[in-house]
Amino acid sequence: MFNDYQDIITVDELCEMLCIGKNSAYTLLATGQIKAFRHNRVWKIPKLAVAEYVYKSSGISSR
Structure with a gap:
């Protein structure tokens, strides 16, 4: 999953990965989700x- 990305990503890459806007991304980060x-x-x-x-949001076990 997400093999095209480096181990540490930016907010812009997070938005791209999850298909969300910057406001949503910053909310996820600020709330610790x-x-x-x-x-x-x-x-x-x-x-x-x-x-x-x-994995957690979709209810799928990561292992």
């Missing part, structure tokens, strides 16, 4: 965190 961190003012999002969010 997708685990990420900020370096200076830039969000760093682990690709695995996005995959976990997708």
Whole structure:
């Protein structure tokens, strides 16, 4: 899943991966639904965190 992306992605890539807008992406990050961190003012999002969010949201076990 998401093999075309680096291990750490940007907000723009998150939007592309989930087909969502930036407001929705920032809401997911701010509420902790997708685990990420900020370096200076830039969000760093682990690709695995996005995959976990997708699995959890869809009710599918990731293992």
